[in-house]
Amino acid sequence: MSALLEVRGLSVAYGKVEAVHQAALRLEQGRIVTVIGPNGAGKTTLLAALMGMLPARGSISYAGEEIMRFEPEQRVSRGLCLVPERRELFAAMTVEDNLVLGAFHRYRKRDQTIAADFDEVYRLFPRLQERRKQLAGTLSGGERQMLALGRALMSRPRLLMLDEPSLGLAPLIVRDIFRVIAGLRETGVSILLVEQNARAALQVADYGYVLETGEIVVEGPSANLASDPRVIESYLGLVSSGAG
Amino acid sequence: MNTEIALFLIQDGLTNGAIYALLALALVLVFAVTRVIFIPQGEFVAYGALTLAGLQLGKLPGTAWLLLGVGLAVAVVELAQALRLGLARRIPAILFKFIIIPVALLSLAWWAAPQKPALTLQILLTLVLVVPLGPMVYRLAYQPLANASVLVLLIISVAVHFAMTGLGLVFFGAEGSRTPPFSDAQWKLGVLNISGQSLWVMGASLALIVALLLFFEHTIYGKALRATAINRVGARLVGVSPAMAGKLSFTLAALIGALSGILVAPITTIYYDSGFLVGLKGFVGAIVGGLMSYPIAAAGALLVGLLEAYASFWASAYKEVIVFTLIIPVLIWRSFTTHHIEEEEE
Numbered sequence: 001m002s003a004l005l006e007v008r009g010l011s012v013a014y015g016k017v018e019a020v021h022q023a024a025l026r027l028e029q030g031r032i033v034t035v036i037g038p039n040g041a042g043k044t045t046l047l048a049a050l051m052g053m054l055p056a057r058g059s060i061s062y063a064g065e066e067i068m069r070f071e072p073e074q075r076v077s078r079g080l081c082l083v084p085e086r087r088e089l090f091a092a093m094t095v096e097d098n099l100v101l102g103a104f105h106r107y108r109k110r111d112q113t114i115a116a117d118f119d120e121v122y123r124l125f126p127r128l129q130e131r132r133k134q135l136a137g138t139l140s141g142g143e144r145q146m147l148a149l150g151r152a153l154m155s156r157p158r159l160l161m162l163d164e165p166s167l168g169l170a171p172l173i174v175r176d177i178f179r180v181i182a183g184l185r186e187t188g189v190s191i192l193l194v195e196q197n198a199r200a201a202l203q204v205a206d207y208g209y210v211l212e213t214g215e216i217v218v219e220g221p222s223a224n225l226a227s228d229p230r231v232i233e234s235y236l237g238l239v240s241s242g243a244g
Numbered sequence: 245m246n247t248e249i250a251l252f253l254i255q256d257g258l259t260n261g262a263i264y265a266l267l268a269l270a271l272v273l274v275f276a277v278t279r280v281i282f283i284p285q286g287e288f289v290a291y292g293a294l295t296l297a298g299l300q301l302g303k304l305p306g307t308a309w310l311l312l313g314v315g316l317a318v319a320v321v322e323l324a325q326a327l328r329l330g331l332a333r334r335i336p337a338i339l340f341k342f343i344i345i346p347v348a349l350l351s352l353a354w355w356a357a358p359q360k361p362a363l364t365l366q367i368l369l370t371l372v373l374v375v376p377l378g379p380m381v382y383r384l385a386y387q388p389l390a391n392a393s394v395l396v397l398l399i400i401s402v403a404v405h406f407a408m409t410g411l412g413l414v415f416f417g418a419e420g421s422r423t424p425p426f427s428d429a430q431w432k433l434g435v436l437n438i439s440g441q442s443l444w445v446m447g448a449s450l451a452l453i454v455a456l457l458l459f460f461e462h463t464i465y466g467k468a469l470r471a472t473a474i475n476r477v478g479a480r481l482v483g484v485s486p487a488m489a490g491k492l493s494f495t496l497a498a499l500i501g502a503l504s505g506i507l508v509a510p511i512t513t514i515y516y517d518s519g520f521l522v523g524l525k526g527f528v529g530a531i532v533g534g535l536m537s538y539p540i541a542a543a544g545a546l547l548v549g550l551l552e553a554y555a556s557f558w559a560s561a562y563k564e565v566i567v568f569t570l571i572i573p574v575l576i577w578r579s580f581t582t583h584h585i586e587e588e589e590e
Contacts, residue, residue, distance in 0.1 A: 053480065069329060076483035088478035090471045100464065101471050105483035107464040155482060 002064065004029045004190050005050075005159055010058035012042070012049045019045040021214040022058070027159070027192055027207075032185055034193040034201040034222070036235055037211035043194040044085055046211065047161050050192075051075060051082040062159070077105040079158030085167060087148040091137030095128055098136050098147055102154030114154070121150040124180055142173035149180065160184065161192045166200060178204050198235035202226045210235075248435040253553040259442040259511065260525075261549020262449035263504045267526025268533065268545040269456065270500040275535045276473035277493040278486075279394050280386055283401040286523020287408035288501025290516060291374045293509035294412070295502075297421030299357055299366040306415025307373040308353040314380045315346035321384065342380075349373060363426065371502055378498025379491035381408075386494075387487055405520065412516035420513040445507045452503060453542065456496075469493060525552070525567060532574050534582060544574075 005027040012020040020042040027033045035043055049056035052072040060068050067075055090098050099121060100107075103114045122129035125146040131139065136147055145165060152160055162181065166174040174197070181191060182204050195201035202208055202222040210218040210231060218228060225231050267285055274282040291307055298305035319342035326334040349372060356369060385404050389396060427440030460466040472479040472489040480486065501519075508514065508522065525548050532544025548567055555563040 051481070053477070071485060072480045073483045073485040073488075076481070082481055084477070084481065088475055088481060090474045090478055092474050093467070093470060097467055097471075101467055101479075101482050101484070104464060104468055108483075151482065 003027060003061075004063060005192070006059075006061040007050070008059045008061075010046070010049060010056055010060065012045050012054055012056045014045075019214055020049065020056075020211075023211070023214075023216055025209055025216065025219075027190055029190055030185060030188055031207065032181070032191040032193060032205045034195060034205035034208045035211050036195055036198040036201055036208060036231075038234070039196070040213075041211045042214040043211055044163055045214075047082055047084075047163050047192070047194055050161060051080065053082075073105070076155060077109075079156070080161070081152045081155045081157035081159070082161045083148045083152045083163060083165065085163040087144050089136045089144060089147055089151070091135065093136060094133055095136055095139070095147055096132040098151050099128070099132075099154050102151035103156075105155060117154055117156065121153055124153075124183075125150055142169050142176075145169060145173070145177060149177070153184075157189060159190045159192065161194070163194045164196060165193070166195065166197045174200065198231070199226075202236075249557070251434075251436040253557055254550065255436065255438065255442055257550035257553030258546060259445045259549070260552060261546035262446045263508050263522070264526045264529050264545035264548050265542040266449050266452060266500050266504050266545075267523055268529035268541040269453065269538055270497040271523075271527055271530040272533060272535055272538055272541045273469070274493050274497050275530075277469055278382075278386065278390065278397075278490045280397045281394070281401055281527075281535075282494075282497055283398075283405040283520075283523065283527075284381070284408050285497060285501055285526065286519030286521070287405065287412060288374060288378065288498050288519070289505040289508065289522050290412055290416075290514055290519030291377070291408075292370055292502030292505025293423070293514040293518075294416040294421055294505075294516065295370045295373055296366060296506050296509055297423050297514070298416070299353075299369060300360070300423055302358050302360050304354050304357045305370075305373065307370075307377075308350040310411060310415050311373055311376060311380075312343075312346040312350050314377060314384070315342040318342045318380050318383050346376075367506055370506060371499065374502040374505075375495060375498045378494040378496075378501075381498075382490050382494040387490060390486055390490060409517050409520065412519075416516050418516065420515040420518070421509070422513045423509040425510040441510055445511070448503070448507055452500065465492060521564070525549075528567065528571050528574075531571055531578075534578055 003026045007023060007025045010020060010023045011018060023046060025033070035046065037043055045054065048054045050060060052070055052075050056068070058068070059066060062078065062080065067078070090101065099118065103111070103117065106114055127143055128146055128150055131143065136144070139147060149165070165177050165181070169177065178200055181193065184191060193201055193205060202225055205222045208220065208222045208225045209216050210225070218225065218230065220228070226236065267289070270285055271282055274280050295305040295307045319338055322338045322342065323335065326332065326338060353369060353373060356365070381404060385400050386397065389400065425441040426444045429440035431438045460470055468479065468484040469489055469492060471482070472484055472486065476486065479489065505514065526545055528548050529545025530541045532547070533541025548570065551570060552563055552567050555566040559566065
């Protein structure tokens with residue numbers, strides 16, 4: 001099976017400091033792949049580079065096409081979508097307008113099926129429908145994450161990249177969000193999930209990578225990673241006492 | 245001063261103020277979306293007025309040639325970029341947009357100008373000749389440095405302003421022009437004479453403001469511009485490219501500028517360099533709104549218009565001084581009432 005996303009020798013530098021070094025990863029259509037690792041390992045940088053928000057070197061092959069040269073907007077219109085850690089919502093606009101803008105590239109292509117996706121997003125997150133006339137800036141943390149996910153789904157992604165979707169959320173909401181993530185796979189969306197909450201991430205993912213100081217140090221099917229002593233010691237042992 | 249004069253000055257002030265309000269809105273829009281302080285806004289006023297004046301004399305306006313020249317420059321830049329990125333398939337579209345269309349517009353103007361078409365057609369022709377200059381100026385001058393600091397963008401604006409004033413002298417000459425009013429009608433309302441032209445100006449400004457409001461509230465591109473103004477990163481992530489947003493906001497600014505020029509042309513004599521002062525008064529309005537709030541900017545611009553009208557009655561030699569001095573108390577007031585936000589690092 002050919003990979004939807006194949007990254008080879010990806011390096012990202014801020015000035016002279018290299019934040020990601022020669023990363024390689026692979027994601028097959030319809031899978032959930034997670035990248036776990038400690039704070040400052042370069043996870044967010046990796047996703048930003050995949051989205052084209054940061055200049056990078058190496059090769060990113062997506063759906064059989066080399067996309068390294070493409071601007072973020074061109075990647076979005078090919079079905080790549082990033083939900084960043086900071087959500088980056090349009091705070092002074094309504095929930096509904098945030099969702100409308102999620103489908104911006106589809107409006108440009110005169111896609112007639114956008115209305116159905118509104119219903120789908122509101123079905124997944126009924127809270128957003130209740131608050132659709134409210135400004136995004138007035139939402140709670142959990143609602144913001146729902147809106148960020150909803151906005152991303154409105155772009156009808158083939159590959160959804162999620163940066164710390166559980167960050168700062170109450171455990172109950174984290175469970176909801178992960179339930180939605182697992183459900184998305186059923187609809188054929190491939191997901192690249194970056195998480196500090198390694199336990200939750202490995203539970204939902206098919207395959208995992210461990211990123212430390214900019215380099216991928218371990219990789220394998222999630223079940224193997226979850227039983228790998230090094231991973232247990234560094235990530236699961238600590239995490240289980242906190243969120244989980 | 246009696247009531248009649250006071251009312252006349254209000255009419256005069258609101259008429260000019262309506263035009264300043266349009267320009268203030270354009271300045272706020274451009275700044276919010278691109279962080280550019282758009283000093284050349286006034287040049288679009290002059291270009292609009294002088295192009296219409298040329299057409300009314302049955303002459304081919306210089307703008308047609310200017311559009312072709314600027315189009316060629318943009319085509320060169322775009323072609324170089326397309327070749328560097330190996331995107332040869334873009335070449336036909338570039339040639340069409342930046343060479344074929346300007347040539348077509350030049351030919352159209354050449355053919356139409358001597359026939360002195362109806363005023364509506366002259367206005368339309370003026371708009372299609374002037375408005376495309378907006379996005380082209382963005383492409384040439386601002387887009388390559390779109391991520392630079394506000395100060396650098398301001399310096400670019402000063403350069404573009406001088407370049408456009410100079411080009412205005414070359415293409416329109418040094419003489420001023422004034423076009424006949426759209427309407428000679430006069431109404432008596434009590435002691436006040438209302439001129440048809442001032443109603444035209446206020447009505448057209450109001451209509452344009454409502455149209456802008458509808459555009460921002462109800463169209464996907466309007467929402468995309470607001471989104472870019474609110475959160476640049478978020479906008480990129482949903483596929484709104486900053487270059488697209490920049491070109492669109494400059495198109496709107498050029499449209500507003502050209503329309504203001506068309507409206508103001510029958511009221512004042514416009515020279516190639518008159519736009520700057522008109523634009524600057526819009527800028528005072530925009531500053532009242534903190535370059536941020538559309539309604540306060542528009543209200544500020546109306547205030548500028550009224551102040552100017554009364555100042556020219558009482559102390560006509562100092563009217564510009566009085567208007568521009570207004571900016572000092574406004575800046576003091578704003579610096580006390582708003583907290584300073586550090587410019588975001590990009």
